[in-house]
Amino acid sequence: MRLKLQRLHSAPPWKAFAARVLSVLLALAVTALMMAMAGIDPIDLAAQVLSATFGSSFGLEDLGLLFSPLLFTGLAVAVGLRIGAWNIGAEGQFNIGALCAAGIALFVPGPDWALLPAMIAAGALGGALWILVPTLARAYADVSELITTLLLNFVALLLVYYVATGPWLDPSGRALATTARLPVRLPEVWGIVHWGLPIALGLAVVLAVIFSVTRWGYEVRMAGSNAGSARYAGMPVRRHLIAVMLLSGALAGLGGVMEVAGTVGRLQGGISNNYGYLGIMVAVLARAAPLGVIASAFLMAVILNGGIVMQTQGLTTNTVLAMTGLILLFAAIGDELAHYRLRRLEGRN
Amino acid sequence: MNIRHLSRRGFLNMGAAAGAGLILPKTGLIRPARAQTALPPVAEADAKISFAYVGPTADEGWTWAHDQGRQAVEAAFPELTTTYVENLPYSADASRILRRMVGEGANMVFVNSNYGDFLYDVADRAPDVAFYECDGRTTLPNMGTYYVQHWYPSYIAGVAAGLMSETGKLGYVASFPVPSVYSGTNAFLMGARTVKPDATLQAIVINSWFDPQAAAQAGTALIDNGADVLFGIMDEAAYLQVAEARGVKAVMWNTDIRRYGPEAYISSIVVDFGAWYVEQVRRRLAGEWTPTEDILPLGQGVDRDAWGQSVPTEVAAQADAVREQMLGGWTPFVGEMKDNTGTIRVPAGHTMTERELYEWNWSIEGVTGVDG
Numbered sequence: 001m002r003l004k005l006q007r008l009h010s011a012p013p014w015k016a017f018a019a020r021v022l023s024v025l026l027a028l029a030v031t032a033l034m035m036a037m038a039g040i041d042p043i044d045l046a047a048q049v050l051s052a053t054f055g056s057s058f059g060l061e062d063l064g065l066l067f068s069p070l071l072f073t074g075l076a077v078a079v080g081l082r083i084g085a086w087n088i089g090a091e092g093q094f095n096i097g098a099l100c101a102a103g104i105a106l107f108v109p110g111p112d113w114a115l116l117p118a119m120i121a122a123g124a125l126g127g128a129l130w131i132l133v134p135t136l137a138r139a140y141a142d143v144s145e146l147i148t149t150l151l152l153n154f155v156a157l158l159l160v161y162y163v164a165t166g167p168w169l170d171p172s173g174r175a176l177a178t179t180a181r182l183p184v185r186l187p188e189v190w191g192i193v194h195w196g197l198p199i200a201l202g203l204a205v206v207l208a209v210i211f212s213v214t215r216w217g218y219e220v221r222m223a224g225s226n227a228g229s230a231r232y233a234g235m236p237v238r239r240h241l242i243a244v245m246l247l248s249g250a251l252a253g254l255g256g257v258m259e260v261a262g263t264v265g266r267l268q269g270g271i272s273n274n275y276g277y278l279g280i281m282v283a284v285l286a287r288a289a290p291l292g293v294i295a296s297a298f299l300m301a302v303i304l305n306g307g308i309v310m311q312t313q314g315l316t317t318n319t320v321l322a323m324t325g326l327i328l329l330f331a332a333i334g335d336e337l338a339h340y341r342l343r344r345l346e347g348r349n
Numbered sequence: 350m351n352i353r354h355l356s357r358r359g360f361l362n363m364g365a366a367a368g369a370g371l372i373l374p375k376t377g378l379i380r381p382a383r384a385q386t387a388l389p390p391v392a393e394a395d396a397k398i399s400f401a402y403v404g405p406t407a408d409e410g411w412t413w414a415h416d417q418g419r420q421a422v423e424a425a426f427p428e429l430t431t432t433y434v435e436n437l438p439y440s441a442d443a444s445r446i447l448r449r450m451v452g453e454g455a456n457m458v459f460v461n462s463n464y465g466d467f468l469y470d471v472a473d474r475a476p477d478v479a480f481y482e483c484d485g486r487t488t489l490p491n492m493g494t495y496y497v498q499h500w501y502p503s504y505i506a507g508v509a510a511g512l513m514s515e516t517g518k519l520g521y522v523a524s525f526p527v528p529s530v531y532s533g534t535n536a537f538l539m540g541a542r543t544v545k546p547d548a549t550l551q552a553i554v555i556n557s558w559f560d561p562q563a564a565a566q567a568g569t570a571l572i573d574n575g576a577d578v579l580f581g582i583m584d585e586a587a588y589l590q591v592a593e594a595r596g597v598k599a600v601m602w603n604t605d606i607r608r609y610g611p612e613a614y615i616s617s618i619v620v621d622f623g624a625w626y627v628e629q630v631r632r633r634l635a636g637e638w639t640p641t642e643d644i645l646p647l648g649q650g651v652d653r654d655a656w657g658q659s660v661p662t663e664v665a666a667q668a669d670a671v672r673e674q675m676l677g678g679w680t681p682f683v684g685e686m687k688d689n690t691g692t693i694r695v696p697a698g699h700t701m702t703e704r705e706l707y708e709w710n711w712s713i714e715g716v717t718g719v720d721g
């Protein structure tokens with residue numbers, strides 16, 4: 001009798017899920033080990049992180065404020081992955097969404113009830129427009145969206161820096177390198193947690209339903225797993241690709257709206273706080289499932305909040321970066337391993 | 350975040366503006382922002398003093414200098430605890446970290462750069478903690494501001510730069526278009542123009558206080574454009590190394606970092622916050638602390654560094670003569686002054702106040718690149 005590794009075409013869901021959980025646990029264990037070797041008590045630190053995050057309403061409110069933008073960017077990347085498009089540009093679309101919303105709030109007069117929907121619409125539209133060129137280039141010229149969306153991030157960031165420190169600079173002269181405080185704010189639902197969080201959670205559920213029960217969602221998934229056969233079956237693959245990528249940009253743009261109108265209150269360089277890039281990790285960990293994004297964005301929010309505690313304990317943010325990197329590394333390995341199974345071969349050869 | 354805090358802050362801003370004319374002459378170190386009750390005393394052994402730094406303590410620059418101040422506090426009050434966080438992001442994460450510092454029991458928090466609302470939102474909700482914002486222009490009942498009158502040593506260094514420049518083109522590696530950059534570029538060029546009337550200054554904004562790679566690129570671009578003396582407001586030494594490699598001169602900030610470019614080094618705007626930090630902590634422990642707005646004057650927290658080895662004696666002497674005049678109370682920042690669009694911004698006969706210098710937000714004629 002011999003054992004043989006056999007690679008399956010697709011990993012069974014339970015195995016993939018187990019690999020995910022295991023990869024997170026392994027990354028935590030490796031980080032703890034490294035800390036112990038550096039003379040830091042990881043148990044004590046973990047206890048501090050958990051009590052600072054879950055032990056007070058301040059901690060929970062901070063967690064909520066981290067959770068919400070990660071949901072938006074995580075959903076943005078996940079939606080793109082459904083049709084096989086890597087939106088690495090959520091960071092840029094997030095910035096542009098914030099910029100559009102801030103522009104409406106600062107320069108359009110009107111009551112809050114009219115301005116807030118206008119800001120949301122403008123931000124979503126801005127995010128979609130920011131991914132328009134990469135989308136068309138991918139759909140009609142097969143230009144890799146990986147590169148084009150990534151490069152536009154830097155353009156978006158510099159554009160925000162330019163308007164926030166130039167034409168839109170706070171005229172009071174008391175705030176540096178930022179616009180004036182927006183006169184319109186997204187209302188809070190609990191403590192300092194604003195409507196961005198319930199809206200993001202709602203969107204995740206809506207997207208999950210769309211992808212699992214609608215014909216459109218089915219066709220998108222088909223086009224994502226095998227564009228050739230989807231096309232052969234008569235599905236409008238290109239049209240779906242364009243729609244999905246624009247939706248992805250709009251979702252990231254919405255995240256920017258919520259951040260500028262709910263959390264920060266001013267437009268400034270660096271408002272995206274790397275949420276766009278972290279969204280890639282959130283989506284990959286969730287295997288691009290909208291409901292999975294809720295879980296992985298929450299996990300990421302806890303880790304990032306833990307980073308805050310570590311920093312006040314004298315550890316550098318690089319520890320957190322290394323930990324998130326480890327999780328992704330283990331997840332990728334686990335993903336591949338979940339495709340294999342051991343088969344017993346009855347020896348006859 | 351809510352109307353109540355907004356209106357209170359707006360009210361305080363009005364008070365600060367009204368008080369702007371009352372800034373003491375350069376010899377006065379500290380003035381209370383407004384009369385109010387002090388925070389209660391804290392026993393030294395129970396006290397926790399926290400520092401939030403914009404960069405890493407190993408930058409040999411701005412944050413390193415502030416960390417020397419933290420160490421001076423520890424030396425002066427051996428029983429208290431100090432903590433610090435490096436690389437405080439300029440984002441909502443700053444609020445999270447500062448809130449956490451408060452949660453961990455800090456009695457006093459120094460933030461060594463301007464964080465605006467990210468700091469005020471936390472300070473508003475922690476009335477028993479004393480806060481200081483470096484380079485800030487807003488005060489709260491529990492938050493003061495501190496900075497240095499760097500425009501005087503910048504002007505002195507500008508005189509030396511003007512004497513040593515052959516092309517008359519000065520370069521400046523800028524962080525953001527903020528008042529400290531406007532006052533630095535303007536003062537530097539004004540000093541240079543006293544000895545080289547047609548000198549100009551080109552700035553490149555790199556959107557960071559600490560980005561050695563971007564600073565080196567900006568320095569290279571400025572030299573390619575003809576600049577033969579570089580100045581800037583970086584927390585590290587990258588453009589000094591570029592100047593050394595390219596055979597031009599440089600004026601630095603924060604500390605003596607001539608070893609990164611001994612031949613290029615003209616001088617540095619050196620800062621020393623030690624005595625000031627110790628005094629603020631003493632006041633906090635003693636129960637005397639009320640917020641202040643302090644801009645440390647020339648010779649008392651900020652100065653030019655000892656001249657570099659390639660600075661000729663007569664250049665040093667000529668620049669130091671200006672320094673002596675300034676220590677005697679003379680100021681070069683007198684109208685009429687025009688901005689770089691030709692508009693008169695300081696009328697003839699008006700001497701810019703320290704507050705106006707601190708809030709300088711326009712470029713003088715001859716400066717390009719700060720405001721786009």
